[in-house]
Amino acid sequence: MELFSQNDYYEHKSTIKSYIIIAIMGILLGVSLIYFFSQQTTASMEKEKELGEVIQNSNLKDKEETNQDLPKQQEVISKEGNLNVIDVVKKVGPGIVKIKTVRERIIYDFFARKTEQQVEGEGSGVILNQEGYIITNNHVVEGANKIKVILPKNDQEYLGEVIGRDPVTDLAVVKIETNKDILPRVNFGDSSNLEVGELAIAIGNPYGFSNTVTTGVISALGRDLPIQEGVELTNMIQTDAAINPGNSGGALLNSQGKVVGINTAIIRQAQGLGFAIPINTAKDIANKLIKNGKIIRPWIGIYGGDITPDIAKEYGLDYEYGVYIARVIENSPADKAGLEQGDIITLIEEQQVEGMDRLKDILKSYDINDKITLLVHRENKTFNLRLRLEERPIE
Numbered sequence: 001m002e003l004f005s006q007n008d009y010y011e012h013k014s015t016i017k018s019y020i021i022i023a024i025m026g027i028l029l030g031v032s033l034i035y036f037f038s039q040q041t042t043a044s045m046e047k048e049k050e051l052g053e054v055i056q057n058s059n060l061k062d063k064e065e066t067n068q069d070l071p072k073q074q075e076v077i078s079k080e081g082n083l084n085v086i087d088v089v090k091k092v093g094p095g096i097v098k099i100k101t102v103r104e105r106i107i108y109d110f111f112a113r114k115t116e117q118q119v120e121g122e123g124s125g126v127i128l129n130q131e132g133y134i135i136t137n138n139h140v141v142e143g144a145n146k147i148k149v150i151l152p153k154n155d156q157e158y159l160g161e162v163i164g165r166d167p168v169t170d171l172a173v174v175k176i177e178t179n180k181d182i183l184p185r186v187n188f189g190d191s192s193n194l195e196v197g198e199l200a201i202a203i204g205n206p207y208g209f210s211n212t213v214t215t216g217v218i219s220a221l222g223r224d225l226p227i228q229e230g231v232e233l234t235n236m237i238q239t240d241a242a243i244n245p246g247n248s249g250g251a252l253l254n255s256q257g258k259v260v261g262i263n264t265a266i267i268r269q270a271q272g273l274g275f276a277i278p279i280n281t282a283k284d285i286a287n288k289l290i291k292n293g294k295i296i297r298p299w300i301g302i303y304g305g306d307i308t309p310d311i312a313k314e315y316g317l318d319y320e321y322g323v324y325i326a327r328v329i330e331n332s333p334a335d336k337a338g339l340e341q342g343d344i345i346t347l348i349e350e351q352q353v354e355g356m357d358r359l360k361d362i363l364k365s366y367d368i369n370d371k372i373t374l375l376v377h378r379e380n381k382t383f384n385l386r387l388r389l390e391e392r393p394i395e
Helices: 006-095 279-292 309-315 333-337 356-363
Strands: 096-108 114-127 133-136 146-150 157-159 161-166 171-175 199-204 212-225 233-239 251-253 259-266 274-278 302-306 323-328 344-348 371-378 381-388
Touching (some): 006 251, 114 259, 133 279, 161 279, 171 279, 233 259, 259 279, 274 279, 302 356, 323 333
Antiparallel strands (some): 114 133, 146 157, 161 171, 199 212, 199 251, 212 233, 302 323, 323 344
């Protein structure tokens, strides 16, 4: 059995004391470190909290300022928009006239007795200049035996005379005799600068309600409308500003109070679809009507459709463009030259004819009595055909 000596005991005791001292020092050091880091963390959290409160307060302030400013801005914009429309109406309204017409219609009763009946109609017009010329739609004055023009400023009536009509574009010019100083000036814009989405204001006399104002936007540009045979409403302005019967011949305005179109058509089966003739076209036609009393157009006398790649593929055609003749008008240049239903025209004087629009554009560069050469395809034959242009009839 092994026994510890006294010296061993004291050495062992001394070693234990050393371990205890080292442990106590380690504990104290650990507590100090924990306290130090906890203080740092607390300080950092307090700083972050203060910074967060500063940022939050700043955001709240900005939000409050934004919320305070937003209604003011919206209110200003709203007021400016309303005032703008009001100013436009005050400025242009006096230049939009009411047109009343009387037509005589013959009716037959059960015993085949003839009776004359007078039919009244209403439309609108835009004062072109202080000479008394007024732009309106052809269908407003067509067939009228009597025309009255009413100025909105004083409701005074004037007898109107039709200076000229153009059924093709559905435009007409009416003239009244009055003091130049009475007629207000109307500012005309440039319809070629219109953009989809901009403000549109329509003024007219729907259902007899004088100077009715509706607002909307320009919904689309360059629309072509198949209205009826012989009427070519092309490159039209589409708007959702309400246009009703009686608005025909009235003005479509932009936000600057300038006339950019002449209201002319609606689609009765749809809502929010109105159409106006671009003012650039209307002014050009009106000036020609004032000068000549009619629009002189060369024509060949056909109704046709466009040949497209899909149509060419479906019917096995060798050409993917051209005009298919659906009908030849009797005694027209086309009839006299020998064109037939079913013929296809692909060239006029070596100019490619993609469709009816292109054909009409080509004819505009020629005069009455000019002779032109057409490339015609008929069944399996292709040949040139000479044709002399004539003046297009008014009706």
